[in-house]
Amino acid sequence: MSALHEHTAAQLAEMLRKKEASSVEITRSVLERIDAVEEKLGCYVTVSPEEAVKMAEEADRRLALGDVKPLTGIPMAIKDNMCRKGHRATCASKILYNFYPPYDSTVVRLLKEEGMVILGSANMDEFAMGSSTETSYWGPTRNPWNVEMIPGGSSGGSAAAVAAGEAVVSLGSDTGGSIRLPAAFCSVSGIKPTYGVVSRYGLVAYASSLDQIGPIARDVRDIALVLNIICGHDPKDSTSVPRDYPDFTSFLDKPVKGMKIGLPREFFDKLEDPDVNRVMKETREIYQGFGVSFVDLSLPHLDYALAAYYIIAPSEASSNLARYDGVKYGYRAENFDGMIDMYCQSRAEGFGAEVKRRIMLGTYALSSGYYDAYYLKAAKIRTLITNDFRKAFEECDAILCPTAPSPPFRIGEKMDDPIQMYLTDVFTIPVNMAGLPGMAIPGGFSSDGLPIGIQLVASHFEEARLVQLSSAFQNETDHHLKRPSL
Amino acid sequence: MKITAEQVEYVALLGRLALTPEEKKKYSAQLDDILKYMDMLAEVPTDDVEPLAGPVKLFTPLREDKVEPSLSVEDALRNAPAVTGSSLRVPKVIE
Numbered sequence: 001m002s003a004l005h006e007h008t009a010a011q012l013a014e015m016l017r018k019k020e021a022s023s024v025e026i027t028r029s030v031l032e033r034i035d036a037v038e039e040k041l042g043c044y045v046t047v048s049p050e051e052a053v054k055m056a057e058e059a060d061r062r063l064a065l066g067d068v069k070p071l072t073g074i075p076m077a078i079k080d081n082m083c084r085k086g087h088r089a090t091c092a093s094k095i096l097y098n099f100y101p102p103y104d105s106t107v108v109r110l111l112k113e114e115g116m117v118i119l120g121s122a123n124m125d126e127f128a129m130g131s132s133t134e135t136s137y138w139g140p141t142r143n144p145w146n147v148e149m150i151p152g153g154s155s156g157g158s159a160a161a162v163a164a165g166e167a168v169v170s171l172g173s174d175t176g177g178s179i180r181l182p183a184a185f186c187s188v189s190g191i192k193p194t195y196g197v198v199s200r201y202g203l204v205a206y207a208s209s210l211d212q213i214g215p216i217a218r219d220v221r222d223i224a225l226v227l228n229i230i231c232g233h234d235p236k237d238s239t240s241v242p243r244d245y246p247d248f249t250s251f252l253d254k255p256v257k258g259m260k261i262g263l264p265r266e267f268f269d270k271l272e273d274p275d276v277n278r279v280m281k282e283t284r285e286i287y288q289g290f291g292v293s294f295v296d297l298s299l300p301h302l303d304y305a306l307a308a309y310y311i312i313a314p315s316e317a318s319s320n321l322a323r324y325d326g327v328k329y330g331y332r333a334e335n336f337d338g339m340i341d342m343y344c345q346s347r348a349e350g351f352g353a354e355v356k357r358r359i360m361l362g363t364y365a366l367s368s369g370y371y372d373a374y375y376l377k378a379a380k381i382r383t384l385i386t387n388d389f390r391k392a393f394e395e396c397d398a399i400l401c402p403t404a405p406s407p408p409f410r411i412g413e414k415m416d417d418p419i420q421m422y423l424t425d426v427f428t429i430p431v432n433m434a435g436l437p438g439m440a441i442p443g444g445f446s447s448d449g450l451p452i453g454i455q456l457v458a459s460h461f462e463e464a465r466l467v468q469l470s471s472a473f474q475n476e477t478d479h480h481l482k483r484p485s486l
Numbered sequence: 487m488k489i490t491a492e493q494v495e496y497v498a499l500l501g502r503l504a505l506t507p508e509e510k511k512k513y514s515a516q517l518d519d520i521l522k523y524m525d526m527l528a529e530v531p532t533d534d535v536e537p538l539a540g541p542v543k544l545f546t547p548l549r550e551d552k553v554e555p556s557l558s559v560e561d562a563l564r565n566a567p568a569v570t571g572s573s574l575r576v577p578k579v580i581e
Contacts, residue, residue: 102561196542209540238547239540307524318501325502327574329565339577344504356503360494360513361520363501377527379537384530386538418516419523435541460542 004029005165006483009074009222012168016063016073023063023073026168027056027117030075033165034119037486042141043161045080046088047120055117062115070225072115077167079158080121081128082213083202084108087118091204092136093126095324095331095350105202106234107171107213114229119167123157126352127321128178128206130154131424132414135354140411144186144484145451149408152182152424158216159186163484169217169226173203175210176309177403177428180440183216184403184453187442189223189470189480190216192428194460195435196241199234207316208239210309210432219480220441220470224248227463243461251468253475257291261469262396266302267427273406275446280402283443283454286476287400287469295396299388304381305430310422311365311378312433317355318362324350357418386434393459398469401427403453407446431457439466442479489514489521 004012004026015021031049038044052075059073078084081091083101085108090096104112111118125135133141133156141156143149144164151160155172159182162170172179174192183190191214198213205211215226228249233242263284271277284294326332326346333345351359365374392399404424414421431438436457443454454473458465474480494514498505505513559572568575 099565102557102564194542195540235547235549239542239544241542301530304527304530307527310520311524311527322502326567327576330567332567336577339579340502341504342577343502344499347502348504351503356505356509357513357516359501359503360497361517364489364493364497364517364521367497367500374524376537377532379539380532380535381527381530382538383535384532386541419519433541 003033005033005168007168008218009071009168009225012074013070017068023056023059023117024053026073027052027075030119030165030167037164038166040142040147040486041144041160041164041166042139043122043157043164043166044077044120045090045092045123045138045157048087052117052119059115059117069114071229073117074168075117075119076111077119077122077158077161077170078108079155079170079172080124081173081204082108082121082171083204084118084121087121089121089204090137091127092124092138093351093355094137095347097137097331099329101202103202106199106236107230108202110229122155122161122167122170125154125156126355127204127317128154128173128175129317129354129358131177131181131421133157133182134411134415135352137352142411143408144486145449146408148410149450150185150411152185152404152408154178155216156182159183159188159190162186162188162216162218164486165483169215169222171213171230172216173211173213174432175207175313176432177425179214179216180403180428180438180453180455181425183440184455185408185451187451187453187479187482188216188218189220189439189441190214191223191227191439191463191466192431192437193227193231193463194437196239197245197461197463198230199232199237199240201234201236205320207313208320209316210313220467220474221249221252224252224467231463246464248464248467251464252471254468254471256469256472259292259398259469260295260396261287261292262295262297262392262399264297264299264302264392264399264401266299267401270405270426271402275407276402276405276452279444279452279454283400283473286473289476290472297392297395297399299385299392299430301381301384301388302430305385305433306422306426308378308381308385309429309433310361311374312382314358314362315365315375316362318359318366321355321359326350382433385430389434389436397458398465399457401455401457403427403440403455407450407452427455436460437463437466439470441470441473444479489517
């Protein structure tokens with residue numbers, strides 16, 4: 001029999017109910033796995049083993065009393081940008097190296113109420129700005145499938161931990177692809193829900209009109225189980241949408257016959273990588289076998305999404321990150337000359353190169369004389385992109401495209417070429433720009449064994465349809481069952 | 487459009503970032519490249535398009551005007567780099 005840390009959350013929950021394992025046993029199995037492979041991968045910023053075992057003991061007490069929810073007792077990881085009272089949240093930045101949040105984010109509160117076991121906080125690109133998890137102050141996370149490769153970013157630690165058995169499920173955040181890209185590169189499943197579905201209260205802000213929290217897991221069943229916990233209205237987040245959500249597990253294994261999938265030509269025209277092309281072709285054939293039909297579509301403004309995003313996201317970041325001033329919390333420089341210089345020195349020493357680059361870019365775009373040419377223009381293009389998608393969804397139930405233009409690349413390969421790095425997100429960014437839900441699931445492997453993800457995108461609040469389509473795919477394929485050998 | 491050294495310095499000050507001479511050089515070249523890439527947006531006619539501030543319809547959520555517990559002074563100050571009594575300590579601002 002395989003070790004406990006290799007199972008999915010659904011399988012472990014079943015074992016807990018049948019008393020075939022305890023939460024403490026499961027948690028210890030995952031902690032042992034962390035001890036064994038963490039040094040190789042660097043998935044975590046902070047692991048709290050004693051606290052995790054305590055949470056597992058509490059879960060076992062609840063299980064004994066029959067006071068259980070579906071994922072009570074399952075060990076998981078949060079991302080290092082999510083506040084958890086008394087536990088360090090650094091955003092993988094020196095400027096927050098010693099920040100201990102005085103309150104729980106709403107997602108952490110919901111996980112605690114479920115009785116899940118929080119193992120620690122996962123590594124990420126500094127302030128979630130990156131596609132490779134190389135910009136972390138704590139060092140890069142490595143891809144479990146090949147440790148010379150990046151795991152994708154910015155939620156690289158969250159995805160690599162799930163792929164490597166260092167967590168059963170995890171949470172990530174996604175501003176331009178930060179859940180879907182690492183999920184694809186690590187061959188796990190991940191969804192960015194519709195903007196406004198999961199509360200962002202207690203999530204350290206990067207770009208507030210784009211950020212969204214979502215789960216990463218080994219299969220879509222686990223994704224549905226975590227969505228059931230975290231989706232819901234929160235009065236503490238003014239962008240949280242008041243509405244009811246279905247039981248997402250009721251959409252698993254549901255037939256997809258008769259559904260229509262859109263194929264935007266602007267996405268497929270760009271595909272140069274032969275392995276990604278092959279995976280997309282195989283994916284289409286599998287869906288065809290289910291009785292799904294395909295519609296060729298055009299999203300005419302898609303080609304402008306990346307440029308518009310890299311105005312909007314850094315602009316919002318430059319404003320959000322103004323709070324790091326060395327006064328209320330975080331790093332303060334030792335030597336400075338007066339108040340303004342204290343800000344300038346603390347920020348210069350506390351932020352890494354990519355964060356500074358985006359603050360510079362955003363500050364420039366918002367500065368007097370350039371607002372109309374950059375930010376306003378980008379916001380208008382955002383309207384056009386959103387309208388393109390709206391029209392597309394009149395003709396189809398979901399859109400299919402790759403998650404990334406290529407398999408994972410080498411550590412260091414794109415660090416000095418920001419535009420090449422930004423282009424990694426070309427298929428994920430338009431989804432954030434329009435606030436749509438997007439799911440990344442394993443689609444296959446390249447000729448040299450590196451993961452390739454596929455992406456399904458639906459209309460606003462149609463997460464259930466993505467669960468349905470992804471579950472159909474996983475019932476027919478075994479890509480999601482493969483595990484890296486470490 | 488070429489980003490001048492003065493512009494980089496001005497933007498760095500607005501962004502409250504003390505940059506080294508090497509960083510100034512690097513960022514001015516990289517911002518140039520990135521902004522050149524952004525120039526493609528000018529191709530799109532947008533005169534009659536409304537800007538989109540956020541993907542979902544925003545409304546003003548109201549709640550009952552009821553006092554609820556908030557952060558204690560101790561908790562609020564716990565992460566501060568310098569504290570005097572119940573205040574945050576900063577360099578002298580007014581001469």
